[in-house]
Amino acid sequence: MTNEHGEAISAFGTTQDVTERRQAEEASRRSERLLRQVLDSLPVGVVVVDPEGDILLSNPAVASIWGGMIPSGRERYRASKGWWHDTGQPIRRDEWASVRARLKGETSINEVIDIETFDGMRKIIQNSSAPIRDEHQAIVGAVVINEDISARKSAERDVEASASQMQALATRLMKAQDDERRNIARMLHETTAQDLAALKMHLARLTRTGTSLSGADRAALAESIDLAERSITGIRTLSYLLHPPFLDEGGLLSALRWYAAGFAARSGIKVDLDLPSSFERLAQEVETALSASYRRR
Numbered sequence: 001m002t003n004e005h006g007e008a009i010s011a012f013g014t015t016q017d018v019t020e021r022r023q024a025e026e027a028s029r030r031s032e033r034l035l036r037q038v039l040d041s042l043p044v045g046v047v048v049v050d051p052e053g054d055i056l057l058s059n060p061a062v063a064s065i066w067g068g069m070i071p072s073g074r075e076r077y078r079a080s081k082g083w084w085h086d087t088g089q090p091i092r093r094d095e096w097a098s099v100r101a102r103l104k105g106e107t108s109i110n111e112v113i114d115i116e117t118f119d120g121m122r123k124i125i126q127n128s129s130a131p132i133r134d135e136h137q138a139i140v141g142a143v144v145i146n147e148d149i150s151a152r153k154s155a156e157r158d159v160e161a162s163a164s165q166m167q168a169l170a171t172r173l174m175k176a177q178d179d180e181r182r183n184i185a186r187m188l189h190e191t192t193a194q195d196l197a198a199l200k201m202h203l204a205r206l207t208r209t210g211t212s213l214s215g216a217d218r219a220a221l222a223e224s225i226d227l228a229e230r231s232i233t234g235i236r237t238l239s240y241l242l243h244p245p246f247l248d249e250g251g252l253l254s255a256l257r258w259y260a261a262g263f264a265a266r267s268g269i270k271v272d273l274d275l276p277s278s279f280e281r282l283a284q285e286v287e288t289a290l291s292a293s294y295r296r297r
Contacts, residue, residue, distance in 0.1 A: 045146035048132070049073060051102055051139065065125060065148050067117030081116040085124060088114075097129035101142035105131045112149070124150045178243065185239035193235045200228040237262065251281045 039046055045062035049055055053073020063069045070076035077099070082091040093099065097108035107130040115123050125146050132141040203225045206213075213221065240258070253275055260271040 043147075045144075047098075047144040047146075048141060049098060049102065049144065050141045053077065053098065053102060056141065062146065065117070065123065065146050066115070067119030067121055070118065079118060083114040085112040085114050097127050098142050098144045101129040101131045101144075102139060105133075105139055107131070123148055124153045181242040185242040188235050188239040188242075193232055193239070196228050196232045196235065200225055200232065203228060237266075251279065253279050 039057070039059035042059055042061060045065045046057075046059050047055055047062050048057040050073075053076070055069070055071045055073075055076075058069065070079055077093050077096065080096070082096070083089060084091060091113060094103075097106075097111055100106040100108065109128050110126045111128070113125060113127050115125055117123060126149050128145045129142055131139045132143060134140050203221060207218070207221055207225070210217070210221070240262070256275065257273065260273050263269070264271045
């Protein structure tokens with residue numbers, strides 16, 4: 001090679017194979033596209049913030065949950081409104097999970113909070129956050145995950161309300177049943193049992209005054225008195241089983257002792273009760289339910 005004056009000059013050149021670098025760059029771009037596709041398809045909000053709280057990476061679900069996006073950490077925390085779901089207390093700036101992750105290295109999982117979105121809506125979300133560390137374990141940011149659980153919480157409230165209504169209905173039904181049993185027991189004890197007692201007295205009088213009765217008639221009369229006595233005993237037992245007076249007068253312990261004694265007398269089976277010597281009275285519906293449960297056994 002010569003210059004413009006015809007003098008010979010020397011030239012040197014270098015070549016570099018950039019194939020591997022280009023392949024690495026393409027692989028990196030493919031990984032970034034894949035990461036973006038994954039983030040965009042997630043139904044939960046994902047945010048990556050730097051040490052100052054500024055947003056480096058986010059997906060569309062975040063803006064959907066919060067009703068917008070404020071990239072600046074300082075402005076976002078100033079505009080964010082949240083309350084602890086269990087207590088209703090406002091969340092201070094230093095209490096947000098992402099702040100605790102960035103400044104203290106704390107990991108928070110599924111904290112339930114109420115928020116007011118940037119467009120003025122109220123929602124309930126699960127908020128999680130974890131610190132991001134470099135190879136030297138220094139905190140270089142945080143990842144935040146939000147999930148809108150407003151619909152689920154509303155459904156849970158509906159289920160709880162339905163359960164409460166069912167419980168109230170069951171309580172009213174049990175009270176109505178107990179009132180009916182009490183009325184039947186009172187009628188059996190105060191009318192039928194009393195009528196049978198009067199009948200027994202009349203039969204006993206005939207036994208004393210009927211001197212001219214034959215032996216067969218006297219035997220029939222004695223058997224009638226025995227039938228009346230058994231009927232009285234059966235009706236009184238039935239009335240007590242329907243609603244024992246001990247339950248209203250002495251409480252659950254007295255009723256249980258009476259049940260056990262009656263069962264032992266009728267069946268000939270010895271019954272041992274392990275009951276406290278004293279027991280505070282429970283609510284009437286509770287004692288009624290426990291008593292009814294014992295009777296069904």
